[in-house]
Each structure stands twice: as C-alpha cells, then as structure tokens.
Amino acid sequence: MKIYARTLTIAGSDSGGGAGIQADLKTFAALGCYGMSVLTALTAQNTKAVTGIFPVPPAFIAEQLKAVLSDIGTDAVKIGMLHSPEVIEVVAKTLVEFGVTNIVLDPVMVAKSGDKLLQDEAVDALKSYLLPIATLITPNLPETSVLLGRTVELQADMPQAAVDLLRLGAGAVLVKGGHLITDDSADLLYLATSEHHWFSTARIDTKNSHGTGCTLSSAIAAGLAKGLSVVEAVSAAKTYLTQALRTGAEYRLGHGHGPVHHFYDFWTH
Incomplete structure (x- = not known):
C-alpha cells in the first residue's frame, strides 16, 4: 500500500484564504503532502485587515489534536497562531504526549496589516512550552525582537540573535530578513551544532x-x-515561496496585500 507524507497545521483560520490554515493546506497540497488541520481561532480577515478574532477553547483544541494524532498521526507539524498561554500549553503538552517530532513553529504575533494576534502574556508561555520541543522556529525580525526583548533590525544583528534564540531551546532557528531595508531578502538558518546558512533571494x-x-x-x-533534513527543507521551501511570490505578483485580488500563488506549478490564467 502507498503511504502519504502526513502534515498537520495548528493555526488560525483566515477567512480571506491567503494566510493561516488556508495557506498551510494549500502549501501542503502543492508540495504533495496530505494536510490536516487543528483550528486555534477564527479570524474575520481580508487583504486589508483583521476585523475580528474568535478563539477556540483550549479543551476543544486538545480534542481536535487527539482525534488526529490517535488515528492518523503525522510526519510533521506546523504551528502558527496560538493566541493565549492556555492554548500554547495545551498544544505543547498534547504534542509531547503523542511523541510528535518535526515541529516547525512560526511564532505569529502580528498580522501583515499590523493587527496584533498574540497576547502579551503568551510570549513567556511560548518560550517555556513550545520552543524547547520545536525542531525549527521561523521568526521574522519583529518577532525575534519580541522573543529576545531587544531590537533586532539589521542583518548584522541576525547571527547573534539566532544564537540567543537557540539558547531558548529550539533545535534550529531561521531568522527571516524580510523586514530588512535591503535589495535582497536574506534569511539566516542556524542549527544547534553551530552550522549555519544564509539564504538570500532578490526582493x-x-x-x-x-x-x-x-x-x-x-x-x-x-x-x-x-x-x-532541516537544511534541505528550508532550501526547498525558500525556492517554492520565491516562485509563488514571483507568480502571484501578476495577479490582483482584494484592495490590500493579496496572496502568493500557491499552485503556480499546476494552474495559471
């Protein structure tokens, strides 16, 4: 019998379809994986703004997780929007209970529109419960600044920031440089072994x-x-995202920040 590469996203829903659970499932499908989802919150959201957030109770998040993991299982997990300390704790404990590995944590704190998606008190819970079990964390520069409690805004700041983030317990850190004021967008992958790689693409x-x-x-x-491997997965993901951005630039959707083209390899108009 054939088997699927199983991928689980634990994140919020984006009613506009460009981010969150919807973007995750599109990405999984485009890259040949069987996607599953655990919703942590509903958002009323479009290309311009997040106008409302309706959180899912922590107990029901745990129920969704246990339903998936006790039957189907997963080969990798992506964690996105977790809005409260209670949600962070229940997700971490359930993943540990089921022995889940290959955990990619995207510490979503602020939406593209500037809307806040994470309670202030949740940052400590993120450090205590999730970073120590994460295979990889993928913060951008503002998120890196919040996690470290200092401003990180220059490319020269990124290596030390990555080292300091690793001390919080994750197996590897990808500090994303999308907020740099440079012609190139440079991301820095730092492993616990001190092996590190720069991934630079034209903006x-x-x-x-x-x-x-x-x-x-x-x-x-x-x-x-x-x-x-982590290095191979990051490299392949960067290639995929770059092409999704490049192809998506040709489209118009909504009146704000539109989506990338997740299925550029399969259909265009």
Whole structure:
C-alpha cells in the first residue's frame, strides 16, 4: 500500500484564504503532502485587515489534536497562531504526549496589516512550552525582537540573535530578513551544532505578500515530512515561496496585500 507524507497545521483560520490554515493546506497540497488541520481561532480577515478574532477553547483544541494524532498521526507539524498561554500549553503538552517530532513553529504575533494576534502574556508561555520541543522556529525580525526583548533590525544583528534564540531551546532557528531595508531578502538558518546558512533571494516587487510566513513554515514542514533534513527543507521551501511570490505578483485580488500563488506549478490564467 502507498503511504502519504502526513502534515498537520495548528493555526488560525483566515477567512480571506491567503494566510493561516488556508495557506498551510494549500502549501501542503502543492508540495504533495496530505494536510490536516487543528483550528486555534477564527479570524474575520481580508487583504486589508483583521476585523475580528474568535478563539477556540483550549479543551476543544486538545480534542481536535487527539482525534488526529490517535488515528492518523503525522510526519510533521506546523504551528502558527496560538493566541493565549492556555492554548500554547495545551498544544505543547498534547504534542509531547503523542511523541510528535518535526515541529516547525512560526511564532505569529502580528498580522501583515499590523493587527496584533498574540497576547502579551503568551510570549513567556511560548518560550517555556513550545520552543524547547520545536525542531525549527521561523521568526521574522519583529518577532525575534519580541522573543529576545531587544531590537533586532539589521542583518548584522541576525547571527547573534539566532544564537540567543537557540539558547531558548529550539533545535534550529531561521531568522527571516524580510523586514530588512535591503535589495535582497536574506534569511539566516542556524542549527544547534553551530552550522549555519544564509539564504538570500532578490526582493520581489509585489503587494501580494499576505501569508508568506505561513507558506514558508508549511513548506518547510512538508519537506521534513518527506524526509528532507532541516537544511534541505528550508532550501526547498525558500525556492517554492520565491516562485509563488514571483507568480502571484501578476495577479490582483482584494484592495490590500493579496496572496502568493500557491499552485503556480499546476494552474495559471
């Protein structure tokens, strides 16, 4: 019998379809994985703003997780929007209970529109419960600054920031440089072994960048589910996202930040 590469996303729903659970499932499908989802919150959201957040109770998040893991299982997990300390704790404890590995944590704190998606008190819970079990964390520069309690905004700041993030317990850190004021977008992958790699791509001129963080972390999880190493999975995910951004730049959807083109390899108009 054939088997699927199984991927699970634990994140919030984006009613506009460009980020969150929707972006994750599209990415999993585009990269040949069987996607499953555990919803942590519903958002009323479009290309311009998040106008409302309806959190899912922690007990029901645990129920969703146990339903999936006790029957289907998973080869990799992507974790996105977790809005409260209670949710973070229940997700971490359930993943440990089922012995889940290949955990990619995208510490979503602020939406592209600037709307806050994480309670202040949840940052400590993130450090205590999730970072120590994560295979890889993928913070951008503002998220890196919040996690470290200091401003990280220059490319020269990124190596030390990565080292300091590793001390919080994750197996590897990908500090994303999308917020750099440079012609290139440089991301730094740092492993616990001190092995590190820069991934630099030319910056693509596009407004359609909604969901890039979700898409990248999901693509990395897909790579891990298919047996790639962390370095290989990050490299492949960067290639996928770059092409999804480049192709998506040709489209117009909504009046704000549109989505990337997750299925560029399968259909275009």
